[in-house]
Amino acid sequence: MLAIDVKNLTKQFKAQRNREGVKGALKDLFRREYNEITAVDDISFQIPKGEICGYIGENGAGKSTTIKMLTGILVPTSGEIHVNGFVPYKEREKFVRGIGVVFGQRSQLWWDIGVIESFQLLRKVYRVSEADYKSRLDELVQRLQLADLLNRPVRKLSLGQRMRCELAASLLHNPAIVFLDEPTIGLDIVVKTEIREFLKSMNQRYETTILLTTHDLQDIEALCSRVIMLDDGKVIYDGGLEELKNRWGKGKEIVFQFTSGQELFALQALTAGLEVAWSQENEYVAKVWVPTEQANLSEVLSRVVGVMPIHDVKIIETNTDDIVREIYKSGSAKGKIEL
Ligand SMILES: Nc1ncnc2c1ncn2[C@@H]1O[C@H](COP(=O)(O)OP(=O)(O)OP(=O)(O)O)[C@@H](O)[C@H]1O
Numbered sequence: 001m002l003a004i005d006v007k008n009l010t011k012q013f014k015a016q017r018n019r020e021g022v023k024g025a026l027k028d029l030f031r032r033e034y035n036e037i038t039a040v041d042d043i044s045f046q047i048p049k050g051e052i053c054g055y056i057g058e059n060g061a062g063k064s065t066t067i068k069m070l071t072g073i074l075v076p077t078s079g080e081i082h083v084n085g086f087v088p089y090k091e092r093e094k095f096v097r098g099i100g101v102v103f104g105q106r107s108q109l110w111w112d113i114g115v116i117e118s119f120q121l122l123r124k125v126y127r128v129s130e131a132d133y134k135s136r137l138d139e140l141v142q143r144l145q146l147a148d149l150l151n152r153p154v155r156k157l158s159l160g161q162r163m164r165c166e167l168a169a170s171l172l173h174n175p176a177i178v179f180l181d182e183p184t185i186g187l188d189i190v191v192k193t194e195i196r197e198f199l200k201s202m203n204q205r206y207e208t209t210i211l212l213t214t215h216d217l218q219d220i221e222a223l224c225s226r227v228i229m230l231d232d233g234k235v236i237y238d239g240g241l242e243e244l245k246n247r248w249g250k251g252k253e254i255v256f257q258f259t260s261g262q263e264l265f266a267l268q269a270l271t272a273g274l275e276v277a278w279s280q281e282n283e284y285v286a287k288v289w290v291p292t293e294q295a296n297l298s299e300v301l302s303r304v305v306g307v308m309p310i311h312d313v314k315i316i317e318t319n320t321d322d323i324v325r326e327i328y329k330s331g332s333a334k335g336k337i338e339l
Pocket residue numbers: 013014015037038039057058059060061062063064065066
């Protein structure tokens with residue numbers, strides 16, 4: 001069964017354009033000009049029940065906009081969404097009872113009242129019976145070690161303590177699908193590990209489907225068998241983490257230091273026809289990312305070294321963080337990593 005089914009989903013925003021200068025401001029008064037921003041651009045993916053899927057991308061790639069559509073906060077411009085069998089923005093009241101949401105940077109708990117009182121309010125919002133609530137709460141208190149926190153006001157909790165309470169709050173109604181947006185942001189490594197362990201065990205025990213947005217690749221490594229990577233509103237990778245590493249992990253970066261200034265286009269021209277991505281630190285230092293064995297290292301080296309005045313060359317092995325960074329960086333990676 002599919003937990004999340006997204007087809008050709010697009011979201012556009014209208015953003016006001018401010019014209020320059022006094023004249024521009026005056027013109028703006030009479031006739032506003034708008035720019036259209038496509039935050040999510042024709043994406044499709046399916047997530048089966050029980051999967052933990054990482055949803056990653058640079059700032060502004062369109063992750064939050066997708067999550068907002070999946071949780072019914074935003075209405076799509078076009079395309080189809082089914083989550084838990086519901087169209088999120090249409091049947092909100094029934095729909096929200098089956099999902100849990102944690103936004104790491106915002107709280108769903110009331111700031112000034114005790115944690116337990118927030119939980120009780122949420123029980124009513126989600127219409128959970130007293131009996132179900134009690135057994136669920138007992139389990140969460142034990143697993144997330146909340147006993148000492150329940151009577152404290154949220155504003156007096158540390159970030160890690162608050163995050164454990166946020167997780168509990170989002171799970172009180174035992175949702176089938178949980179959306180986690182940066183759940184470990186700002187936490188120390190011990191709390192991060194505890195939260196990852198908790199999520200893993202919850203997923204195994206209840207087959208909870210989790211869509212996890214994060215900039216922390218260790219979250220992904222610890223939890224996700226699959227990653228969907230977004231760039232500029234489009235899905236640029238959807239597949240296993242291992243495949244991503246295998247395919248791109250073979251890549252290497254070559255750093256050239258030149259004895260005289262070089263132009264980026266000249267370097268790109270040298271490797272024309274090869275699947276590589278150049279970037280420049282300054283006119284004397286340039287890097288080239290050689291993603292796979294297809295465009296082989298020695299070919300790139302010989303083309304550059306044969307022509308350019310070289311001061312130094314370094315070859316750098318990469319880890320997953322680097323791989324992902326490189327994929328984001330080189331717009332040219334688009335289309336090359338479809339598996
Ligand atoms: N309400 C809005 N009005 C206009 N533009 C918006 C709105 N919300 C988001 N955008 C734009 O849509 C694009 C995608 O934003 P989104 O917040 O989905 O990215 P993100 O991947 O979640 O980024 P981050 O990692 O920084 O949270 C950005 O260019 C953003 O400026």
